[in-house]
Amino acid sequence: MITPAVAPWPFFGRAVEFETVMSAVRSGIGSKRGAVVIADAGVGKTHLLRRVGKRIAADRTRVITIACSRSTSRSPLSIAPHLLSSPADVTRSTVFRRCVDELGDSSPETPPPLVIIDDAHLLDPASAALVLRLTMADVITVLVGVRRGAVPPDSITALWKDEHVIRVDLAPFSPLEVADLVSQVLDGPIDTHSTRRLVDVTGGNALYLRHLVEQARHTGALHRDHDVWIWDGRVEVDPALNDLIDQQLGSLRADEHEALVLIALGEPLTLRVCTTLLGIDIPARLEAAGLVRVGLDGDGFTSRDRPTANEATIQLAQPMYREAIRARAGPLQRRQLLTRLADAHGADDVHQQSRVASWRLDAGAEMSGSDLVTASLAASDVYDFELAERLAQEAAVRSAPASPVALATALIGLRRFSEAAELLAQTESEVLRSRDEGMQRRHLMGQYLALYQGLGDDVSTAQLLERFAPHFGDLARALGSNLLIDRGQLAQAQNATRPVLDAERPDSLALMISLENTAEAAAHQGNMTRAQGMLDRLRALAEGGEPLLERAPATASYQTAMCKLLDGHVGTVIEEFGASYVDMLRDGDPVMRGLAGIIFGASLIRHGHVSSARQRVLDAVAAMSEAYVGDALPWALAILSQAQALAGEGSAARASLAESRRLRLNKKTARLTRDFVLAEAFVAMVDGRRADAVDLCLEGAARSDEFVLYRAELLHSALRFGAEPIALRQQLDVIAASVESPLVWRQAEHAAALASDDADALLRLASQWADDGALLEAAEAGGQAAAAFERHDRRVEALLAEESSRGWWDRCEGIDERFRATPSLSVKLSSRETEVISLAATGLHNSEIAERLVLSVRTVESHLYSAFSKIGISRRADLPVIGLVGRHVGAPNEGHRSGRVP
Secondary structure (H helix, E strand, O other), X not given: OOOOOOOOOOOOOOHHHHHHHHHHHHOOEOOEOOEEEEEOOXXXXXXXXXXXXXXXXXXXXXXXXXXXXXXXXOOOOOOHHHHOOOOOOOOOOOHHHHHHHHXXXXXXXXXXXXXXXEOHHHOOHHHHHHHHHHHHOOOOEEEEEEEOOOOOOHHHHHHHHOOOOEEEEOOOOOHHHHHHHHHHHHOOOEOHHHHHHHHHHHOOOHHHHHHHHHHHHHHOOEEEEOOEEEEOOOOOOOHHHHHHHHHHHOOOOHHHHHHHHHHHHHOOEEHHHHHHHHOOHHHHHHHHOOOEEEXXXXXXXXXXOOOOOOOOEEEEOOHHHHHHHHOOOOHXXXXXXXXXXXXXXXXXXXXXXXXHHHHHHHOOOXXXXXXXXXXXXXXXXXXXXXXXXXXXXXXXXXXXXXHHHHHHHHHHHOOOHHHHHHHHHHHHHHHHHOOOHHHHXXXXXXXXXXXXXXXXXXXXHHHHHHHHOOOOHHHHHHHHHHHHHHOOOHHHHHHHHHHHHHOOOOOHHHHHHHHHHHHHHHHHOOOHHHHHHHHHHHHHHHOOOOHHHOOHHHHHXXXXXXXXXXXXXHHHHHHHHHHHHHHHXXXXXXXXXXXXXXXXXXXXXXXXXXXHHHHHHHHHHHHHHHHOOOOHHHXXXXXXXXXHHHOOOHHHHHHHHHHHHHHOOOOOOHHHHHHHHHHHHHHHHHOOOHHHHHHHHHHHHHHHOOOHHHHHHHHHHHHHXXXXXXXXXXXHHHXXXXXXXXXXXXXXXXXXXXXXXXXXXXXXXXXXXXXXXXXXXXXXXXXXXXXXXXXXXXHHHHHHHHHHHHHHHHHOEOOOHHHOOOOOOOOOOOHHHHHHHHHHHOOOOHHHHHHHHOOOHHHHHHHHHHHHHHHOOOOHHHOXXXXXXXXXXXXXXXOOOHHHOO
């Protein structure tokens, strides 16, 4: 294979360090002139030194660059040839005076030369002492690079310890910096899950990151899908990086080398297994050399194969080295080490069944078909579907009866749904005749996932459930309820699950699915009490610890977040997801990761943070591309289209919407109607087709039927896009009377306030939306309030409402101007006049306003006089009484059901 040359990457993420070093070497910082830069290998130390040198040379200052190596550490005064024109006869007693004579001719117009010494920890002691003396005598300005963990000569350490120069520590790139850098190099966003995996593998090391990204892009491991870059996790080390690894490992003893290969083959290993195989001395030496690290609580394992809590684990300190180290083992040594690993874990280690099976196969050991089936299913449980397929195929070679189910499970994970459905159909009769209920359940779930979630064939799925109903009635009813929700038959879906929910001893898997679907159906109908009751039961069910129920807590959390969004509590969802989103992305299940991105992204759209929303939804697109079950990917693309349209990216929004339509399996999936309609409406808005946007929302609302909260949202969206409020008010009233959601009451009040031109109600509703974090609705309603106040000749309130609206718009980010509706008022105040009059309207005295805004009292009086003359009032008493800006506390509004909105 021809490896592409790795081109230098842009200088990135070191702006603060660069400016600090530049100040230190140009003019000094306090009494310190010069700098020592300390960093791990590959973090970017050399790149920073070179960039500083290039900038200083551009100032016509002499720059001397010295790169140290192992040979310089063994050569006395190795630095002299770089500093002197004729170093042949130089001695320790004469070198300092010779350097002063050649380098010391400086003046304010001609500053001392800059001497850059990279890897100064490899400098010989005499040269280090000379550098220190020349720095102290102001003959040179020194910029030194030292590798973290290395022991430099004492004179180099004295440079910063004795405060002759500053010390600058370079840290590896943070996850955010990695995402920004890689997106810049790839000219497009990378999903957050891939970013976290890149950080985990490279540690944020710029050198490793550059080699990994370039090699992964060359091999296709890093690829672009639906406008987002996705890394599949394969680590392939190019020859250049392999050479660097060889240099670091070249000094290992034979027993250390073999131990390192064993750890690389088996990592992550529990420390207990590692010491059983190797003792404690060799791993301790490898740890001291920085080649392995010890973690706690199952560090390195997935959630499903994690060993006992608080058990220490050992793995390579640098995951990038794994493949290179594994390749160092010959075929016979590799077999021997894999056999030792498998024997050390034993047949009863349920957490490691799939890994032990793969080790034994690679070692050439014999395995039974039944053991391979068990291992294959275990691999599927931890989402290692490629290994699962391999193990299942080996089981099939041995004619294991359950191998078709194991193989189909792996194929579904690999998104080869047609193959899985065909294989399961061929073996259905045989499975139903068997007495293995566990395998029968897996067979039913496999066919359901392949036929319905993978291929969108609801007719064949319904027939499948009818065939299995005599054997697994509860599970068939639970799965059937999902079909009913997709058809929009929410009441029937809840009726279907009732026997399972009421049973004394129901099947656990059937109960979990029934609780999930009942909670979803109830929430969409606006029955939040019932929905929360189901979710509470779902959490309690998971406490039993059954492996089949492992997803229940995450599902309950995500459905709770959806309920909160349906109730309008946008800020609460953002706060909760913002605190735990990175942990959510570590979930091995791409569907769970995708749901996290969709929920977080949808809440950020409502919050008006469109740029952040777009990244979160791109995360969902990447995850759902990996899973691609049902219409999950089209759903994510529809929400991405919404974010793109709000950002004014019309072409991108149209492309995402078109792709979501193309990929959609079931064109009538009722649970997705709202987001597809909103995507179409936002695209119409960004194209300037406001009337079409209104019609799309009204038509979508008419199709939503039992999804009453979605119907209300689409009606309210039509209102926001410019529909006549009078007709919508009555429809929203009817929905509000039938549901528990406070958001629908607020939507109904909004229609009523617009219909009656009630400015006070509009401003109060705007403040309530702002309190809930829905800044888009807040800003729109605030602007509507300002226009209404203007129509009623209440100029001060109009100005203050406009200021509130503008403040909410300013708190949004990335919203295109076409969506920022602002009223045109007859009176215009400056921003400072608006600030002053807003505070005066709260009851503050001029001196208090002056203190708050850091102005003089006279300036405050001047602004008030100017504002009063523009508004047409002559005294302070004519100002309306308000509370905080955006919260009108004048006479209470007796309008439409104000008491029903929390």
